[in-house]
Amino acid sequence: MSDRIVLNGMQFHGYHGVMPEERELGQLFIVDVEMCCDLREAGETDDLTKTVDYSQVFELVKGIVTTGEPYLLIEALAERIAGSVLAEFPVPEVLVRVKKPHAPLKGIFSDVSVEIRRPGNAG
Structure with missing residues (x-):
């Protein structure tokens, strides 16, 4: 399916990471979510109920990153986001990218990120 709803660059302060400082002080996380879905009916009818409400x-995602369970790994955070999107919305596939621009590395880099793609049950 080529239709997608994409939320890019969502920025949240969260308390995830392996280092104690990351879990105590928190840091910026940037999340992208791409949801595969058939947008034809929504486009033809101009009806919000025929699509995925991206504000929801x-x-x-905001709740998971900011107030949800703290994770050691951004892999686990991405997995939780993907599973929650698939559980809450009728999408056959989701891609989640979690970026950690202030990862505790000694060197110059723009961010560390993980990207996962998960199938759902909707079709």
């Missing part, structure tokens, strides 16, 4: 997706 934003709030779901």
Whole structure:
């Protein structure tokens, strides 16, 4: 399916990481979510109920990153986001990218990120 709803660059302060300072002080996380879905009916009818309300997706991701369970790994955070999106919305596939621009590395880099793609049950 080529239709997608994409939320890029969602920025949240969260408390995830292996280092104690990361879990105590928190840091910026940038999240992208791409949801495969058939947008034809929504486009033809101009009806919000025929699509995925991306404001609800934003709030779901925000809750997971900012107030949800703290994770050691951004892999686990991405997995939780993907699973929650698939559980809450009728999408056959989701791609989640979690970026950590202030990862505790000695060197110059723009961010560390993970990207996962998961299939859902909707089709």
